[in-house]
Amino acid sequence: RVIAISQMETTGARHTFPCFDEPAFKATFDFTLYHRSDQGFYAVANMPPIMFQTEMIDTVLWNSTTFDTTYVMSTYLLAVTVSDFLYEPATSTAGSPTTIFLIPKSGELSFFENICKTADNCHVIAITFFQLYQMAVADFGAGAMENWGLVLYRETLLLFDENISSVHDKYSITQVIGHELGHQWFGNLVTCAWWNEIWLNEGFASYVQYIAVDGVKPEYKPWEIFIIDDLQIALSADAYSNSHPLVHPEGRFSSITYSKKYILDLVVPSIYADLGWDDSNTSDSALITRYSIDAACTYGNQDCIDNAVMLFDQWRNDTTTIISSTYRTDVFCTAIREGGLAEWDFAWEQYLLSQNAQFQSSLRYGLSCSKDAWVLNRYLEYAMDPTKVRKQDIQNTFSYIARQEYGKYTAWAFAMNNWDRVINQYVVS
Numbered sequence: 001r002v003i004a005i006s007q008m009e010t011t012g013a014r015h016t017f018p019c020f021d022e023p024a025f026k027a028t029f030d031f032t033l034y035h036r037s038d039q040g041f042y043a044v045a046n047m048p049p050i051m052f053q054t055e056m057i058d059t060v061l062w063n064s065t066t067f068d069t070t071y072v073m074s075t076y077l078l079a080v081t082v083s084d085f086l087y088e089p090a091t092s093t094a095g096s097p098t099t100i101f102l103i104p105k106s107g108e109l110s111f112f113e114n115i116c117k118t119a120d121n122c123h124v125i126a127i128t129f130f131q132l133y134q135m136a137v138a139d140f141g142a143g144a145m146e147n148w149g150l151v152l153y154r155e156t157l158l159l160f161d162e163n164i165s166s167v168h169d170k171y172s173i174t175q176v177i178g179h180e181l182g183h184q185w186f187g188n189l190v191t192c193a194w195w196n197e198i199w200l201n202e203g204f205a206s207y208v209q210y211i212a213v214d215g216v217k218p219e220y221k222p223w224e225i226f227i228i229d230d231l232q233i234a235l236s237a238d239a240y241s242n243s244h245p246l247v248h249p250e251g252r253f254s255s256i257t258y259s260k261k262y263i264l265d266l267v268v269p270s271i272y273a274d275l276g277w278d279d280s281n282t283s284d285s286a287l288i289t290r291y292s293i294d295a296a297c298t299y300g301n302q303d304c305i306d307n308a309v310m311l312f313d314q315w316r317n318d319t320t321t322i323i324s325s326t327y328r329t330d331v332f333c334t335a336i337r338e339g340g341l342a343e344w345d346f347a348w349e350q351y352l353l354s355q356n357a358q359f360q361s362s363l364r365y366g367l368s369c370s371k372d373a374w375v376l377n378r379y380l381e382y383a384m385d386p387t388k389v390r391k392q393d394i395q396n397t398f399s400y401i402a403r404q405e406y407g408k409y410t411a412w413a414f415a416m417n418n419w420d421r422v423i424n425q426y427v428v429s
Helices: 112-121 167-182 195-216 222-237 255-275 283-298 302-317 328-338 341-353 357-367 373-383 391-403 408-417 419-426
Strands: 032-036 042-045 049-057 060-067 080-083 086-091 097-102 133-137 150-154
Touching: 032 042, 032 080, 042 060, 150 167, 167 195, 167 283, 195 222, 255 283, 283 302, 283 328, 302 328, 302 341, 328 341, 328 357, 341 357, 341 373, 357 391, 373 391, 373 408, 391 408, 408 419
Parallel strands: 097 133, 133 150
Antiparallel strands: 032 060, 042 080, 049 060, 086 097
16 A cells, blocks of 8 residues: 655655745745545644545546644644554643554563653753654664654664564664653754754754663663774774875784684684573674674684574474574575575565565565575665665665675675666656
């Protein structure tokens, strides 16, 4: 079925209605959405609805929903949706009315209410939201969007299932919700004049996301993960000669040259030997277990490879077998890398059958691990078909393949040979 979901940032509003579509120009907005009456859909936007009507237009019956006047805001923060999603109204622990909208599924939950309280507590200016709806969208180009009053997310970044989602999934969800709520202050309330200052929006929101995780799930040790996920990445990016003149342009022998071999030979096997495949520990231990299995299997630890292949074969023989979400992705990747076409085809079949976005994400990554160039090329062809792989996932699919030792040249060659096709179909701006 088809639903309507908007994405105005950065310059989408001017494609929707006539306006001065720049973040510095703020205004209030009054609008009405129309949709057909015979499809069971309803409209949701930034503000609560104030009037519903039914109108006959060209012999077709239409529903119209008129929304309350918005607060003063930038055009890029407007959001309009038409869907048949399930929803459940609630009040957050911060006192704000909230509703989570999602495609009809069972067992999926969100951390939103507690994170909203944490976000409220960490800002000098308290905002009592007129509404703060959260919507999980099946196919969304952006990871998430902080529209004032109606925040949109990919399903994998808002919903989790206790039986399927991993600790890493929960950590990512907590971070993203915290990030988007941080934008309610940094970006929505205080806005940069133009997009060249967007670092102000994103920098502060990225900081708030760690405060949110620490307030809701301190056992994830977010400030330690910050060192790896943000600090080191930022320092690494700043170390290139085109961004920092102190970097030696020819490179040199350094601690990396010697330490990497030390890590592969000693540290990874040691951690893997201690933790193995046990995922019954605390959340932070589960994350370490995942990373140690990933490293051990990737760099050829035979015990790790054998265990991964065994778990995959058990699941292949009986699809009701549950592979722990802690290392599910690594099992798929290792078994497909060590196996052949039969393993790949089985995983692809399960991907098409699955209705869980996080399980599909694990499978998409695993499918990228094949050593066969023609299989990867076929996978990229599948990814170009939105009936097989959602448009929002094409970038990740390319990225997954390009990361692999056997896939980087295949991904590059495919992109070069199909450049116009990729641009015409997937590039928005």
